[in-house]
Amino acid sequence: MEPAAGAGKTIAVGVTGGSGAILARRVLELLIGAGCRIHLARSRAGRMVVHDELPSPDGSDGLTGGLRTDALREWGERDFHAPFASGSHPIDGMVIVPCSMTTLGAIAHGISDNLIRRGADVMLKERRPLILVPRETPLSSIHLRNMLEVSQAGALIIPPVLTFYQHPGSDVSAQLDFIASRILDHLAIPNDLFRRWGEI
Numbered sequence: 001m002e003p004a005a006g007a008g009k010t011i012a013v014g015v016t017g018g019s020g021a022i023l024a025r026r027v028l029e030l031l032i033g034a035g036c037r038i039h040l041a042r043s044r045a046g047r048m049v050v051h052d053e054l055p056s057p058d059g060s061d062g063l064t065g066g067l068r069t070d071a072l073r074e075w076g077e078r079d080f081h082a083p084f085a086s087g088s089h090p091i092d093g094m095v096i097v098p099c100s101m102t103t104l105g106a107i108a109h110g111i112s113d114n115l116i117r118r119g120a121d122v123m124l125k126e127r128r129p130l131i132l133v134p135r136e137t138p139l140s141s142i143h144l145r146n147m148l149e150v151s152q153a154g155a156l157i158i159p160p161v162l163t164f165y166q167h168p169g170s171d172v173s174a175q176l177d178f179i180a181s182r183i184l185d186h187l188a189i190p191n192d193l194f195r196r197w198g199e200i
């Protein structure tokens, strides 16, 4: 049997208080499905957004409920004992999805006062892949300046922008998969979630 595409990779996933918890869930699902090990952290506001946007009638966690738990370990918002809080721990990449403007601003200014921000700071200093999925509209010049700052420091910004050339119609799940696939691409995890340009 072929090993899963991401087998052996360890990815940190941060979920902050931007809107878009459903995208975070889809990314977790895909990373775990690809055979990755996940270190997960969510901010207090991230927890609120999950509660609001992924309500679960049976009381299970809307973000991780039903996902394979042997591949996933969740850390507290300020638990700096998590492996990805230190550059000495090998990790293949980090994605912050959704990334609020608060977290973006903190990362842009080197403020590591919670585990997600510290993880991002470590990825930048170690020159490892850091993907931010910022969610806000419209964007102020402060937001744009912070994005330029983190981009110049080495982060990759993948805004959750809609696709149209895929002809998704009104299919939200196709939009989610389009964005998720761009995230997986940049973590070097092969995927065929959508038809590439040139294949249409």
Ligand SMILES: Cc1cc2nc3c(=O)[nH]c(=O)nc-3n(C[C@H](O)[C@H](O)[C@H](O)COP(=O)(O)O)c2cc1C
Binding pocket: 015, 016, 017, 018, 019, 043, 044, 045, 046, 048, 049, 052, 099, 100, 101, 102, 103, 104, 135, 136
């Ligand atoms: C339901 C809900 C949706 C929100 N959506 C956004 C958003 O899309 N973008 C954003 O920057 N902040 C959004 N916020 C506000 C952030 O959660 C807030 O600024 C918080 O301080 C972010 O903290 P964090 O980055 O530590 O998670 C939202 C808050 C709630 C409760």
